[in-house]
Amino acid sequence: xxxxxxxxxxxxxxxxxxxxxxxxxxxxxxxxxxxxxxxxxxxxxxxxxxxxxxxxxxxxxxxxxxxxxxxxxxxxxxxxxxxxxxxxxxxxxxxxxxxxxxxxxxxxxxxxxxxxxxxxxxxxxxxxxxxxxxx
Amino acid sequence: xxxxxxxxxxxxxxxxxxxxxxxxxxxxxxxxxxxxxxxxxxxxxxxxxxxxxxxxxxxxxxxxxxxxxxxxxxxxxxxxxxxxxxxxxxxxxxxxxxxxxxxxxxxxxxxxxxxxxxxxxxxxxxxxxxxxxxxxxxxxxxxxxxxxxxxxxxxxxxxxxxxxxxxxxxxxxxxxxxxxxxxxxxxxxxxxxxxxxxxxxxxxxxxxxxxxxxxxxxxxxxxxxxxxxxxxxxxxxxxxxxxxxxxxxxxxxxxxxxxxxxxxxxxxxxxxxxxxxxxxxxxxxxxxxxxxxxxxxxxxxxxxxxxxxxxxxxxxxxxxxxxxxxxxxxxxxxxxxxxxxxxxxxxxxxxxxxxxxxxxxxxxxxxxxxxxxxxxxxxxxxxxxxxxxxxxxxxxxxxxxxxxxxxxxxxxxxxxxx
Numbered sequence: 001x002x003x004x005x006x007x008x009x010x011x012x013x014x015x016x017x018x019x020x021x022x023x024x025x026x027x028x029x030x031x032x033x034x035x036x037x038x039x040x041x042x043x044x045x046x047x048x049x050x051x052x053x054x055x056x057x058x059x060x061x062x063x064x065x066x067x068x069x070x071x072x073x074x075x076x077x078x079x080x081x082x083x084x085x086x087x088x089x090x091x092x093x094x095x096x097x098x099x100x101x102x103x104x105x106x107x108x109x110x111x112x113x114x115x116x117x118x119x120x121x122x123x124x125x126x127x128x129x130x131x132x133x134x135x
Numbered sequence: 136x137x138x139x140x141x142x143x144x145x146x147x148x149x150x151x152x153x154x155x156x157x158x159x160x161x162x163x164x165x166x167x168x169x170x171x172x173x174x175x176x177x178x179x180x181x182x183x184x185x186x187x188x189x190x191x192x193x194x195x196x197x198x199x200x201x202x203x204x205x206x207x208x209x210x211x212x213x214x215x216x217x218x219x220x221x222x223x224x225x226x227x228x229x230x231x232x233x234x235x236x237x238x239x240x241x242x243x244x245x246x247x248x249x250x251x252x253x254x255x256x257x258x259x260x261x262x263x264x265x266x267x268x269x270x271x272x273x274x275x276x277x278x279x280x281x282x283x284x285x286x287x288x289x290x291x292x293x294x295x296x297x298x299x300x301x302x303x304x305x306x307x308x309x310x311x312x313x314x315x316x317x318x319x320x321x322x323x324x325x326x327x328x329x330x331x332x333x334x335x336x337x338x339x340x341x342x343x344x345x346x347x348x349x350x351x352x353x354x355x356x357x358x359x360x361x362x363x364x365x366x367x368x369x370x371x372x373x374x375x376x377x378x379x380x381x382x383x384x385x386x387x388x389x390x391x392x393x394x395x396x397x398x399x400x401x402x403x404x405x406x407x408x409x410x411x412x413x414x415x416x417x418x419x420x421x422x423x424x425x426x427x428x429x430x431x432x433x434x435x436x437x438x439x440x441x442x443x444x445x446x447x448x449x450x451x452x453x454x455x456x457x458x459x460x461x462x463x464x465x466x467x468x469x470x471x472x473x474x475x476x477x478x479x480x481x482x483x484x485x486x487x488x489x490x491x492x493x494x495x496x497x498x499x500x501x502x503x504x505x506x507x508x509x510x511x512x513x514x515x516x517x518x519x520x521x522x523x524x525x526x527x528x529x530x531x532x533x534x535x536x537x538x539x540x541x542x543x544x545x546x547x548x549x550x551x552x553x
Contacts, residue, residue, distance in 0.1 A: 004513050038221035039266035041153075041541065047552035061550055065266045076550050081156030083550045102553075116155075116268070131544045 033121050039066035041117070043076065044132075045085055050074070052098035053087070055122045058132075061085060063117035074119040079105075080112045085119060136242040136252065136275060139282040140223050140259055143270045143290065145236035147176035149215045150205055152268045153540040153548045161202040165190050168387045168532045169206055206533035214541040218267050226259050231372040239279060239372055256298040275300040276307075279370045280363035283320040284310060284338070311339035311364065321360045326353060338364065382420070384408035385477025390532070391429075392473040398427060399460045399467075400524030405478040406459040407523055410452040411510070414503060417486050419448035423455060424479035425462050429472050438473070439466040448484055451498055452506065455480075456522050 034040050043061045053074065055061070063076045071090045076083055079095065086095040086105075095105040107113050125132065142148055146164040151157045161179035163172045172193070175186050182200050184193055190204065197204050216235045224230040227240035242249065249255050256273040263271045274285025281301055288310045289299040301307050317327035319338050329352075335341050342364035350358040359369035384405040392398050402425065413420060422445060428438025441462050449455065459478060509518045538546035 004509065004517060036266070038218040041548070043548045043550040045552045046549045049552040055552065057552070060547075063550075065268070078155035078158075081158075083153075083155060083548060085550045085552045097552075114155075134545045 033062055033123075034064075035120065036064055036066035039117075040064050043083065043085075045122070049097040049099045049102045050085055050087075052100075054124075055085065055098070055119075056124065058125075060123040060125070060132075061119050062121040062123070064120045065117040067118050067120065069115050069118060074122075076116045076119060078112070078114045078116050079107075083116065088115070136277060137279050137282040138227070138240040138242065138252075138256065138259070138273055138275045139233075139237065139279075139286040140240065140263070140271050140273050141237040141286060142219065143272060144174055144176040145216075145269070146174035146207065146212060147179070148269050149212050150203075150208070150537060152215060154537070157203060161200070163190075163197065163202055163204050165204060165206055165535065167207065169534055170387055172204075173207070204535055206536040208533075208537050208539065210539040210542045211537065215267060215269065219263060219269050219271070222263050222266050223259060223271075225262075226255065233372070239282065242275075252302075253298060253300040256300055260297050270297075272297045273299070277301070277366045278363040278368050279372065280320050280360055281307070281366065284314065284364070287314060287318055307366075308339065311342055312337055314338035316341050319360060319364070321356060326357065329353075380483055382409050382412045382418075382480040382483065383424075383477060384412070385426075385475065385479070387430075387475045388473070388532075392427075392476070393469070393471075395464060395467045395469075397524070398473055398476070399463050400522065401473075401476045402427070402459045402463045402478065403456045403520060403522040403524070405476065406455040407452045407520055409478045409480050410450050410455050410503075411507060413450040413480055413483065414507060418480075418483040419450045419486050419489060420455075420480035421445055421448045421482035421484065422480075423458055424477075424481060425459050425466075426479075427463070427466075427471075427473045427476045430474040433472070433474075437468070437471045438475075439468070441466060442481075446494075448482075448489055449498065450480075450486070451500075451503055452520055453502075454498075456520050460522060 030037070041063050043063055045055050045059045045061055046057060048057055055074070061076065069075060069088060069090065072087055074085065075088045076085050077088070077095070084095070087098060088094075089096055089104075093107045095107065097104065147162040150162055150164065159178065161182055161184070162176050163179050163184055164174040165171065166173045169190060172184070172186055172188055172190055175184055179202050182202060184197060184200070184202055194204070212235060219236075220230070220232050220238055223238050223240065227242055228245050229241040229243070231239040231241075233239055242252070252275050256275055259273050260271055263269055272286055272289040274282050274287065274289050276282040276285045284307075285299040285301045288301075289295045289297050292299075292310065292313060299310075301310065314337060315327075316322055316330050316335055316338055317324060319341060322330070322341070330341065335344070342361060344361055346358045346361050349361050362369050386405070388401065392401060423443045424440065425443060426438065426440040428440075429436065443458055443462055445458070455478075506518050510516065540546055540548050
């Protein structure tokens with residue numbers, strides 16, 4: 001069921017709110033978190049290999065395709081047909097994990113590899129989000 | 136100078152954005168209800184699976200050849216189209232979005248400031264790929280029709296690699312000579328057939344016809360096309376889309392309808408869709424076409440079609456639904472397994488010139504206005520007429536649907552950190 005909130009007003013006129021002329025647009029998280037809306041997509045991390053830099057299982061990733069990749073950026077790549085989140089070492093062509101129990105991966109000639117975007121933010125839900133939980 | 140930017144096999148390419156394992160593989164996308172193939176990418180066509188065939192005829196073949204078949208994911212296509220258009224729009228001061236996957240740009244004001252249009256075209260192509268992962272081709276020419284021609288060359292002819300800027304008479308000549316006459320914008324198969332009978336086979340021959348003669352044998356529209364092929368600007372994009380004269384909402388249903396209640400609900404739904412479309416373009420209908428039939432592949436074709444003339448023109452959902460359900464319930468036949476159902480609004484006229492009627496009270500458009508505004512703001516069917524039913528089995532069948540990666544939180548792509 002889709003509930004639509006509509007503000008009710010009783011039609012009582014009195015003093016105008018003294019704050020009316022100071023009103024601004026409310027803070028928007030989109031504005032803070034997304035720099036290039038048409039070049040950005042949102043994904044969800046799955047796994048523990050990026051824990052040391054603070055990306056945990058089920059965290060939300062904001063991936064920007066507009067910015068250029070720099071050495072040691074956190075990126076999302078297409079690595080042999082699946083999306084992976086890794087640190088990239090552009091000099092040595094390595095995909096690095098941020099977890100001691102995972103090895104780095106050398107990108108070889110025969111690998112199907114492309115950078116899909118730079119992870120510019122990651123978001124933790126410290127309590128389960130009802131939207132993501134699907135309630 | 137105009138550019139036409141359009142995506143290569145847009146629906147198929149859109150499906151590959153969030154499925155990297157599908158990139159480079161053959162894909163087809165099916166119509167509503169998984170009935171026909173409406174889009175096939177290059178790899179699928181190379182295997183002999185083309186557009187517009189009924190899917191059930193090639194289903195087994197697709198499976199054998201490893202062709203990925205998918206239901207139409209309009210939520211995904213719409214959202215990716217918006218991003219793509221936004222990126223394209225950055226490259227010119229004027230943009231006209233022509234369809235879900237095509238956009239014209241005008242460099243009228245700005246092209247002396249762009250040192251090389253061919254390089255500019257390559258930038259557009261690269262930026263769209265980098266930022267949206269959709270492949271596009273860019274054609275640039277002096278008129279809208281020549282931009283289309285250049286786009287055709289960019290896409291189909293060897294040596295262009297997705298970008299083409301027609302900047303010499305010789306080049307224009309060569310490209311037109313290699314194009315079928317029906318590849319020209321605005322030349323459909325019917326006119327193409329007539330042209331071929333006249334011995335006009337390629338676009339070059341068409342461009343060499345006398346404009347006056349073309350107008351006599353065809354229409355002023357075709358004359359404009361001929362002039363545009365010669366670099367004379369005749370078409371503007373403001374006039375490129377006229378109001379529709381007829382509005383239809385029709386669809387085949389997921390599961391056959393055999394009871395009256397479901398049929399009336401489906402008819403009501405289509406009446407409401409068509410009415411909303413009419414209101415959007417500011418038209419009202421004087422007559423209404425109501426039809427329902429079984430599948431043409433059934434043993435006995437059966438169904439009904441009824442043309443109803445309204446007392447006065449209307450675009451009110453409630454009123455149109457009233458007519459549709461009243462007539463639908465009279466014509467319902469319990470022995471027909473209805474498959475295709477629809478409503479057509481005919482004899483449309485602009486709302487601002489409506490002639491009132493002495494015996495019909497003037498309608499209050501406010502209710503429909505509220506309804507349209509709510510549906511636009513909170514999503515389709517936030518508010519609807521109860522006769523449409525809450526959820527019907529006549530809803531679309533989309534068995535092979537991919538997730539709505541960009542519009543639904545539960546569907547966002549998973550990124551492996553393993």
